[in-house]
Amino acid sequence: MENKAIDVGVLAGKILVESGSEMWRVEDTTKRIIDHASTNNKTEAFTSLTGLLVNLKDTPYTRFMQVEKRGINMDHINSVNLLSRRYTEDKITLDELEEKLLRLRNAKPQYPLWLQTVGAGFEGAFFMFIFTQTYNWADFPLAFFAGALGYLVTYYISTRLRIRFMSEFLGALTVGLCAVIGVRLHLGDNIQNIIIGAIMPPLPGVPMINAMRDIFEGNLLSGLERMMEALIILSAIAFGVGVVLRYM
Amino acid sequence: MSLYHLLIQISFSYLGTMTFGLFINMPKKALNASSIIGAAGWMLYWFMFKFGLGSILGNFLAAFLVGLLGIVCSLTKKMPSTMFSTGLVPLVPGASGYQALAAFINHQTDLAISKTVHVMMVAGAIALGYVAAQMVADIIYQRKPKQD
Numbered sequence: 001m002e003n004k005a006i007d008v009g010v011l012a013g014k015i016l017v018e019s020g021s022e023m024w025r026v027e028d029t030t031k032r033i034i035d036h037a038s039t040n041n042k043t044e045a046f047t048s049l050t051g052l053l054v055n056l057k058d059t060p061y062t063r064f065m066q067v068e069k070r071g072i073n074m075d076h077i078n079s080v081n082l083l084s085r086r087y088t089e090d091k092i093t094l095d096e097l098e099e100k101l102l103r104l105r106n107a108k109p110q111y112p113l114w115l116q117t118v119g120a121g122f123e124g125a126f127f128m129f130i131f132t133q134t135y136n137w138a139d140f141p142l143a144f145f146a147g148a149l150g151y152l153v154t155y156y157i158s159t160r161l162r163i164r165f166m167s168e169f170l171g172a173l174t175v176g177l178c179a180v181i182g183v184r185l186h187l188g189d190n191i192q193n194i195i196i197g198a199i200m201p202p203l204p205g206v207p208m209i210n211a212m213r214d215i216f217e218g219n220l221l222s223g224l225e226r227m228m229e230a231l232i233i234l235s236a237i238a239f240g241v242g243v244v245l246r247y248m
Numbered sequence: 249m250s251l252y253h254l255l256i257q258i259s260f261s262y263l264g265t266m267t268f269g270l271f272i273n274m275p276k277k278a279l280n281a282s283s284i285i286g287a288a289g290w291m292l293y294w295f296m297f298k299f300g301l302g303s304i305l306g307n308f309l310a311a312f313l314v315g316l317l318g319i320v321c322s323l324t325k326k327m328p329s330t331m332f333s334t335g336l337v338p339l340v341p342g343a344s345g346y347q348a349l350a351a352f353i354n355h356q357t358d359l360a361i362s363k364t365v366h367v368m369m370v371a372g373a374i375a376l377g378y379v380a381a382q383m384v385a386d387i388i389y390q391r392k393p394k395q396d
Contacts, residue, residue, distance in 0.1 A: 021330060072272040074331050081328045109273045119270030126264035129256060130290065131342040151271065196346045201271065205340050209333050212375035213382070238349050245353050 001094075003061050005037030006054060008098045010063045012080050013045075013052045015105055017067045019076035022210050023047050023219040029084045030054055033097070036088045049225040070229075072206050079104050113155070120201040121148030128197025134190070139197075142188035146178035146198035154202050165236045171202045172240025180248045195241060202237055204230040261290035261338045268337050278331040281321045285335035289314040293339060307339055307370050308377040314339075315381025329382075336378060341370040 013030040031043045034056065042057035049070060055062045080101070087097045109116070124147025125140050154171030161167065179194040188194055207230040214223030265286030269279050289310040296306035318332030348363035 021328070025328060025330070074269070074278070074334075075273045075275045077328055077330055078275045078278070110276070111270050111273065116271035119267040123264055123267040123271075126260040126267065127338070127342065129260045130264060130338055131340075135253065135256060192346065192350070196342050199346075200268075200337075200340070200342060203340060203342070205337055206272065206333060208371065209336055209375065209378060210330075212379065216379045216382075241346075242349055242353055245350060 002034075002038045002056060002059060004094055004098075005034050006056055006061050006063050008094055008101065009033035009043075010052055010054050010065045011098065011101050012084055013047065013054070014065050014067055015076055015080050015101060017047070017049060017052065018070055019073035019080075020071060020206065020210065021077045022217070023214050023222040024217045025077070025081070026052070029080060032088055033084055037094060047219070048221050049229070073109070075110060076104060076107075116155075117148045117152055120151030121145065123147060124150075124198035124200050126197075127200045128193050131196050132193045134193055136189060136193070139188045139190055139194050142179065142182040143194045143197040146175045146182070146194055147201055149178055150175035150198055151201045165232055168202045168233050169236040169240045172199060172237040173243060174240075175199050176241045176244025177248070180244055199237060199241060202233070204233045207233075257294055258287055258291060262287040265334055265337055268334055272334070274334070275327070275331065277325065278321075278327055281325065282332050282334045285314055285317045285321065285332050286338050288317060289335050290338035304369055304373045307341075308373040308380075310339055311336060311374040311377030312381050315378040316384065319381065319385045333378070336374060339374050341367045344370065 009030040012033055013026045016026045016029060026047050027045045030045055030047075030052070034043045034054065038056060038059075040058065044055045044057060046053040049067065051064060051066045053062070053064045083092070083097055083100055083104075086092050087094070092100070111119070121144040125144040128139060128143045129135065150171045153174045154167045157170055158167035175198045176195060179188070179191050179198065182188050183191045183194070207226050211223050211226035211230060214220075214226060217223075262283045266279055266283040269282060274282065292313050293303075293306045293310035296309065297303060314332075314335040318329050318335060321327070321332050322329035344363055344367045348360050348367055351357075351360035351363055
């Protein structure tokens with residue numbers, strides 16, 4: 001029973017880390033699931049962005065699970081939270097919890113790719129108005145197009161290439177090229193405004209906030225890991241835009 | 249500052265936060281609430297900026313408001329408060345960041361460094377505001393530090 005619970009608990013924690021949750025939630029969920037199954041509540045957890053180590057004190061049960069890919073997936077965070085709460089309220093059994101978690105891991109995103117792309121495009125166009133405080137509708141179509149194409153490039157490269165940070169660099173490069181070429185073809189007015197808006201989708205805003213929250217919660221290791229990852233992504237984006245601004 | 253500008257700011261900060269939710273797989277139940285929080289935070293910042301109260305204080309208070317509203321929503325909807333942290337997205341200092349980058353490329357290093365420091369201060373103010381809201385919630389709900 002305890003052996004099984006520790007497996008399921010670490011699996012729930014792993015899904016949470018993969019979905020970009022804060023570390024205290026990962027530890028809390030893992031401990032709640034395992035503590036609920038064992039009578040002597042003595043779970044110890046060591047969490048970082050690249051792996052979870054959980055140990056049940058005074059028993060031979062220890063688990064380590066590696067985390068290989070990370071992203072942001074709010075629906076998974078919400079679902080794992082819901083499932084673990086239903087389990088600790090004894091509404092579902094441990095086996096059902098494991099089955100549901102495994103099914104959740106393979107679940108497709110609830111919005112199809114075309115809707116995500118359209119969303120990224122509109123985000124770029126809307127935030128162009130917000131950030132630059134200009135009200136120039138002539139730039140709207142080009143900002144939409146650049147944002148959507150930049151998101152598609154980032155998405156495809158990140159799913160096909162094993163090297164990290166390259167997808168963000170090439171996405172930013174695409175956004176910059178779209179803006180410059182579009183303005184040269186008189187499809188828009190202001191290169192600067194279009195880039196400021198359309199670069200929004202790949203920016204690591206949520207990881208930055210999670211990093212700060214981790215640090216303030218005392219999870220220094222994962223906080224610094226996250227901060228470092230976000231800063232490298234930021235540099236990759238700055239490089240991509242910078243190349244376009246410098247040489248075009 | 250006209251009614252037209254006000255309407256654009258409210259609707260675009262709302263829609264921008266909502267479209268951001270689309271590609272981070274936001275649960276449908278939280279999409280509307282997180283967008284309203286995003287618009288509320290941005291409008292607070294916008295008014296403070298328009299009335300000349302400065303961008304650091306504006307960002308701090310806007311992030312504080314986003315954090316508080318996020319906690320209220322997570323309690324009423326019984327969802328993790330992470331869902332509602334997307335309300336901070338309109339506050340991202342995108343324009344200043346771009347100006348810093350452009351100044352670096354044009355070899356205006358002094359301007360670039362001062363812009364970069366400004367971006368870092370704004371980012372710090374946002375993070376501090378958001379964490380301060382969590383702190384207030386912890387005090388209200390008496391969540392004590394972990395003890396062995």
